[in-house]
């Protein structure tokens with residue numbers, strides 16, 4: 598891991614000396630030229646676009662993004678789906694013309710501070726880097742690994758495609774250029790009972806088979822696609838061995854039960870469900 602990072606550093610320095618300035622200009626100009634032609638993909642006001650791009654695209658990110666655009670697997674970036682505190686998500690196209698979601702974490706020292714707390718308790722990450730960007734890279738790779746683990750056991754999450762530094766590529770959830778809405782924005786799901794049960798199954802299988810607890814599960818991190826839930830934003834998920842895993846699990850369960858309360862469907866006892874998840878044999 599260290600050796601790999603050193604190579605990236607070396608490569609990056611060489612690139613800086615040679616052609617970064619040119620490419621930096623080109624890639625930002627290219628992005629600015631793109632037509633964002635859809636209602637759901639937020640149109641970026643031209644006067645604010647440079648600022649939006651630059652707030653995420655520090656030099657190193659632009660360098661990596663350029664490599665991904667030149668050498669694959671991406672062909673072009675179409676527009677922004679979501680701009681958040683920690684990350685921006687973009688709609689892009691791969692070399693075969695298929696949609697891909699690109700999540701780019703911002704290199705930010707405040708963010709890296711709280712991320713550190715989640716990484717420290719996780720037995721999968723023994724060495725905690727001190728450098729801000731390396732913590733963010735680790736965080737992005739944590740989301741990638743968690744997605745892989747969930748996807749492998751057949752859960753409904755976007756298929757992870759590629760990870761490099763703070764740039765994560767995953768399956769795009771949506772129809773053509775219209776991304777799937779988050780569950781929070783669905784006033785009347787067609788079959789709330791079924792939806793609720795599918796989300797409970799998700800929690801159970803994630804715990805029992807993938808040995809993970811999502812840790813930020815709510816109507817904000819579930820996409821509603823084809824009347825089915827697709828769970829996203831799994832970066833903070835912890836192993837069930839994590840000292841706070843059960844606390845996070847209780848919080849996830851509470852969030853989901855609270856959201857479904859308003860549909861007037863009969864809900865089971867959340868405590869009973871908690872024990873069903875954590876003690877499958879009882």
Ligand SMILES: Nc1ncnc2c1ncn2[C@@H]1O[C@H](COP(=O)(O)OP(=O)(O)OP(=O)(O)O)[C@@H](O)[C@H]1O
Nearest residue numbers: 679681682683684686698755768769770776829830
């Ligand atoms: N695979 C995907 N396909 C389509 N849309 C996506 C996908 N992943 C994320 N999105 C959209 O991007 C938004 C933000 O994604 P996500 O929840 O993963 O980021 P976040 O960590 O919450 O970002 P922040 O906390 O900085 O807002 C989602 O609410 C969703 O609208």
Ligand SMILES: [Mg+2]
Nearest residue numbers: 817818829830
């Ligand atoms: Mg989110």
